[in-house]
Amino acid sequence: MSYCSRFFPATLFTFILVFVAPVYADVTLRLGEGVELKAINGGLSGREGRELSLRNGPSQILVEYTTELGRNDDDSVLDTSDAFVIIFNSEDQYLTLEAPDISTRHEMRAFNDSARWILKDADGNPNPFKSDVLDKDGFQFARNYEQELSDYNRAGSGSAAIVGLKGSDNRFFDNPDRNDEFPVARDQEMVREMLRYWYLKADENTKREMKRWINSSD
Secondary structure: OOHHHHHHHHHHHHHHHHOOOOOOOOEEEEEOOOEEEEEEOOEEOOOOOOEEEEOOEEEEEEEEEEEEEOOOOOOOEEEEOOOEEEEEEEOOOEEEEEOOOOOOHHHHHHHHHHOOOEEEOOOOOEOOEEEEEOOOOOOOOOOOHHHHHHHHHHHOOOOOOOOOOOOOOOOOOOOOOOHHHOOOOOOHHHHHHHHHHHHHHOOHHHHHHHHHHHHHHO
16 A cells, blocks of 8 residues: 555545645635634634735634614714634635624624624625634623633534634644544535545545545445
């Protein structure tokens, strides 16, 4: 058995199930007015400005939306949405993440319930994404987003979870060569998308190895 044959299955599942892209990205994400970035791929963002660069492939971000509610300046107050976990897949794109216009508490409650975020490319076309509220019981003045995201991803039951994500250093598995410990991704639509993504990235020799390995696994 060739080195490629031995190495391929573990490498494939490391990339697909934990959503790691090995190429450095040309994805730029612009945050709309009032959108605040809290974390990227499980770690606190530590970023300033309205634009950030991401690796090609899937990304997970944590964001909140703050806006002014009220009919006029005299009775207006600032209000902040729930914290939302959002995952999306992109490559060599300029994306913008925005929230709809919100001016009343009713609209803010509806936004928290419906997660009507707007993620679009440079041409204004929608980019697919999945979102989920990062819930926290009790008083929320000071939150440990890194720990909360770690717990959220470890549980793996949320619609925007990345199964196996370890934390801010972007390590996804302590021992990535052991493919018998890979968790099963619950979002099979995302799995299919990533299978296709990596297949199209592969050269002809790697594609043949993929087909041979899949056939031998049936």
